[in-house]
Amino acid sequence: MTDSERNLDGIRVALTGGTSGLGLALMDELLARGATVAFVARRAQLVASVAATRTKVAGIVGDIAKKDDIYPLALQINGVLGGVDVLVNNASSLGPVPLALLGDTQCEDFEAALATNVLGPFRLTKALLGSLAAAAREHGGAVVLNVSSDAAVEPYPTWGAYGASKAALRQMSRIWNAELVAQRIRMLSLDPGDMDTPLHALAAPGDDPATLKRPADVAHEFADAIASALHELRNAATHGGS
Template sequence: MTDSSSKPLAGRVALVTGASRGIGRASALALAAAGAHVIACAKTQGGLEELDDDIRKAGGEGATLVPFDLTDASALDRLGGAVYERWGKLDIIVHAGGMLGGLSPVSHFDVRQWAKVMAVNLTSVYRMIRSFEPLLKQSDAARAVFFTSNAAERPRAFWGPYAASKAGMEALVRSWGDEVENTSIRVAVINPDKMATRMRAEAYPGEDPEKLPDPSEIGPLIVELVAPGRIPPKETVNFKDWKAGLSAEALV
């Protein structure tokens, strides 16, 4: 018999973007360990296969691997159809895919790079909501988790496109959260703050990653937020505060 306390997500179907590395990979591993079937999405087939190997080594069910680029809108639509045909529902979305796009004065930022940053960090969120909302409504307790950044609230020099894309994402997600408040869907926004990811290394190449939290540390928070018995707070959950126990009451 499965211990529901050790497998709180047994029988749940979870889609994770950016699953080949960093926060997305950590989220996928944590969700699988908690019993969910993971639909792992990322650009790199090899990274997804390594994730699947690690899930199986840990005793989890093998993941469904979907290599695609978040800028491919038609791929997101096809994925929605495929999920419907196989499972008829979707219980969890963890959208960890994203890009920094480089740091530059706004007036010098390349037009094509601007479009790509917006496509990956903002437009893909709209496309996911559009494709997956009907599937989430088929779940008895759907959860959708999105990652923001300090730059969204406190933009600073050279971070303009990334900050704008994250601020736009937050506004879009919160609007959607209000729209689905009377359904089974609940939406959460997480600020991972400083964490040893490839994007962080791109932004701060001289920083020592050994002094930063490892992405694996965010796994328990993800599981806590998406568990059927929990109602995620409407406020942004800051990982640093959660780790210190400051937001525990809000997560009950």
């Protein structure tokens, strides 16, 4: 990619889970490329701390796992950004640790994983779909990035709730991508791999951080994928393609 293709000046991004790990690294990468970001996270003190040290950022407190939070979040996102070109569904939950075999997993814990990892992204995407479609009509394209995992395809013991929820998210992304082609909305599902993040430390406390990917490196790759998709969509729109 050229530098101009990587540039995200004027791009309005909504991102969930932006106070640590990949979410924070990706937000910083997007900001460095010129984007404006509204991020969502649950803990008010962390949200305020992250937002206070960055420009072109709005922090919004909310929990995507809670149905009643979704439309207020969407209203706030649209209010601060004035529209949405890119949505990043990054927030996710492992569930209680240490992770349990499926036969030992409580139904409530399985439901909680689905609420955060599947229903949350579904509801927020649905709530912002009108804004994404409007951006696509005006500028030629919009992008949704759902952060996936290799647990979506590999049957790791004790990762049942998380893996099943990520598999559902992956397939939902594929279906939505097929359905939204005509509206020039691209749905990406990307697996970051094993990273040195708080979430990975909870899941696999024995792993050596030196063997894991750096969130900043993955953030660069994901930002490239977002920029490439936007460039492709908008270039095709300019030249009359589909």
